[in-house]
Amino acid sequence: MGILDETATTVTFPILTRDFALTTDQVQWVNTLMLLVIATIVPISSQIRLRIPTKSIFILGVSLFIVGLLIDIVTPWFDLLLVGRVLQGIGTGIGLPLMYNIILAEVPKEKLGFMMGIGTMITACAVAFGPHAKLTQVTAFGTNYLGSSGMVVAILVGWVVGMLYVFLNKKNIVIKLPDSVPPNVSASLQPSLIAGIILVLMTLIRGAFSYTAFGNIFDCVTKLVQTPLQTFTASPISIIAIYTLANVLWFFGIHPNMVYGIVMPIIIANGIVNQNAFKAGQPMPYVTMAMLSVILNSAFGGQGATIGLIISMFRAKSDRYKQMLKLAGVPALFNINEPLVFGMPIMLNPVFFLPMLFEPIINGLVSWGLIDLFHATVNPFIQLPWTMPGVVQAFFSGGIPFFIIAMVVVVLSTLIWFPFFKIADNKAVAEEQKSAKKA
Numbered sequence: 001m002g003i004l005d006e007t008a009t010t011v012t013f014p015i016l017t018r019d020f021a022l023t024t025d026q027v028q029w030v031n032t033l034m035l036l037v038i039a040t041i042v043p044i045s046s047q048i049r050l051r052i053p054t055k056s057i058f059i060l061g062v063s064l065f066i067v068g069l070l071i072d073i074v075t076p077w078f079d080l081l082l083v084g085r086v087l088q089g090i091g092t093g094i095g096l097p098l099m100y101n102i103i104l105a106e107v108p109k110e111k112l113g114f115m116m117g118i119g120t121m122i123t124a125c126a127v128a129f130g131p132h133a134k135l136t137q138v139t140a141f142g143t144n145y146l147g148s149s150g151m152v153v154a155i156l157v158g159w160v161v162g163m164l165y166v167f168l169n170k171k172n173i174v175i176k177l178p179d180s181v182p183p184n185v186s187a188s189l190q191p192s193l194i195a196g197i198i199l200v201l202m203t204l205i206r207g208a209f210s211y212t213a214f215g216n217i218f219d220c221v222t223k224l225v226q227t228p229l230q231t232f233t234a235s236p237i238s239i240i241a242i243y244t245l246a247n248v249l250w251f252f253g254i255h256p257n258m259v260y261g262i263v264m265p266i267i268i269a270n271g272i273v274n275q276n277a278f279k280a281g282q283p284m285p286y287v288t289m290a291m292l293s294v295i296l297n298s299a300f301g302g303q304g305a306t307i308g309l310i311i312s313m314f315r316a317k318s319d320r321y322k323q324m325l326k327l328a329g330v331p332a333l334f335n336i337n338e339p340l341v342f343g344m345p346i347m348l349n350p351v352f353f354l355p356m357l358f359e360p361i362i363n364g365l366v367s368w369g370l371i372d373l374f375h376a377t378v379n380p381f382i383q384l385p386w387t388m389p390g391v392v393q394a395f396f397s398g399g400i401p402f403f404i405i406a407m408v409v410v411v412l413s414t415l416i417w418f419p420f421f422k423i424a425d426n427k428a429v430a431e432e433q434k435s436a437k438k439a
Contacts, residue, residue, distance in 0.1 A: 020078040033082055034089040041093025048094065057098055059173065059193060065091030066196030145218045151269045152226045153218050161198055168194045226269065233266045234289045240364035243296035244357065250303050251356045253347055267293060274380040287377050288368065291402065294378075295367045295409055296360045299390030302337025304356050305363060307390075308413025309340060312421040318428035321421075334387040344424070351424050355416050362416060363409050370408060376401035 017027050048057060068087030075081050107115045145153070174193055206217065214220035232238050242263055246256035270286040277284045284290070301307030310332045313325040328339035346352045370376070382397040394406035 016078075020081075022078065026078075029082060030085055034085045034092070037086050037089025038093040038096070041090055042097055054098070054102065057094060061091045061094035061098065062197065063091070063193050064088070065095070066193070066200060069200070070196070150218055151265055151272075152229075153221050155265060156221070157202070161202075164198050164201070165191075165194055168197060173197070226266070229266045230270050230273075230286075233263055234270055234286045236288055236292055236364065236368045239289055239292045239296065240360055240368075243360040243364070247304050247356045247360055250341070251347060251353055256303055271380060278380050284377070284380065288371055290378055290380060291371055291376065291398065291405075292364055292367060294390065294393055294397070295406070296364055298335045298337075298386060299388070299393055300335075300406075300409055300413060301332040301390075302335045302340070304337070304346070305359050305409065305413040306332055306337045306340050306346070306417070307410060308359075308415070308417035309344075309346075309355075309421060311410075311414045312418040315418075315422075316425050318425050318432055320428045320432065321425050333389060335389070336387070349424075351420055351427075355420050359413060359416050363412055366412060367405055367409060370405045374401040374405070376405060378402060 013027050013030070016022060016030065017024065020027075052060075064087045068084040068089075068091065071084030071087065072081050075084065103115045169191075174191070209215070209217045209220060212220065214223065233242070242259060246259040249258060250256050267289070270289055274284040274286050274290055297303075301310055310325065310329050313321050313329070316322050316325060324339075324343060328337070328343060331337070331339055341347050344352070346356065376398055378398040384393050384396060391403060391406040391410065394402040398405075
């Protein structure tokens with residue numbers, strides 16, 4: 001890292017000269033000072049290794065380099081930038097000979113030449129790549145990728161950083177302070193080395209992507225991963241398949257969030273695209289997806305559009321389901337259907353498998369046709385709580401056309417659930433009559 005940093009810095013001289021109002025002689029100290037420090041530290045590195053364990057030397061060198069790098073990144077003063085370069089020089093002066101010392105001390109003789117070649121190649125590559133660093137003048141934080149185009153990258157980075165932190169923490173790569181330091185201070189500083197390593201790694205990855213045809217990781221992930229996924233989830237057939245799968249899993253006792261946790265980030269990204277298009281006065285590319293997501297999610301009595309089951313229960317003849325209507329009716333109106341799922345029960349009840357399977361297919365296909373027929377649309381900025389009844393959500397977000405579609409969904413859901421409810425109700429009546437005769 002030190003050699004790469006030292007050679008790459010020469011490319012920055014014009015910008016440093018301008019930003020810090022320096023002469024050519026002054027800006028040369030950015031590299032000259034670091035080289036002087038390296039030249040001072042390298043001769044005494046062997047004595048350092050005799051007195052300090054190898055792991056501690058490595059952590060010390062990397063820590064000093066990272067601290068110096070962070071100072072150089074944030075400093076508004078040239079004098080403080082030179083302090084950062086001194087720290088980087090000390091870290092490089094410690095680490096560079098340490099690499100060869102470790103190779104000579106630890107590698108078997110038969111592999112010594114090979115490993116020395118690897119070490120030399122790493123140093124040579126740093127010298128070769130450094131002067132070709134690509135620079136982009138940045139005057140403010142960019143917001144281009146704070147929306148849908150950066151969502152998948154944000155998820156990936158969050159996952160990778162978490163995994164790296166746990167891995168490095170298990171390897172005990174931390175700053176160890178003397179026992180005289182208060183425990184709360186020591187504990188707060190321990191993660192700083194790991195954080196610095198991850199920061200440097202992410203910086204290197206960002207630099208590597210600048211040499212690709214994509215230019216950055218955001219465009220790479222968007223073109224190779226996010227755009228195909230957004231196109232897939234935007235398809236009405238895909239949306240219907242996703243919610244059908246969620247219904248089937250819920251019937252077998254697996255919560256729908258197992259499915260939603262995977263697809264919702266992409267659906268949300270599509271929703272942000274709709275919002276941007278709506279704000280710009282342009283046609284929304286994913287309007288059908290947005291409307292089907294409302295219809296097929298849990299807005300109509302919960303997962304499976306069980307508002308139809310609640311309406312069917314008004315025709316109940318058994319005491320069991322009359323009581324169930326009193327218990328589950330009001331919660332289902334606000335899309336809470338756990339009393340139905342576990343109380344009827346719907347879960348693992350063969351009588352109710354077919355309505356759970358076919359409800360999203362029938363409602364989805366019919367609604368898709370009505371959306372095209374009515375040329376219905378929605379305001380993507382109107383996001384009501386998930387407990388709001390579906391017909392209310394439809395009216396406020398899509399007006400009269402979407403309200404009509406929502407009412408059709410309620411009727412269809414009732415027609416889907418009613419015959420299967422009658423089977424369960426007749427069975428319950430027979431059981432109650434049998435129990436009454438025994439009594």
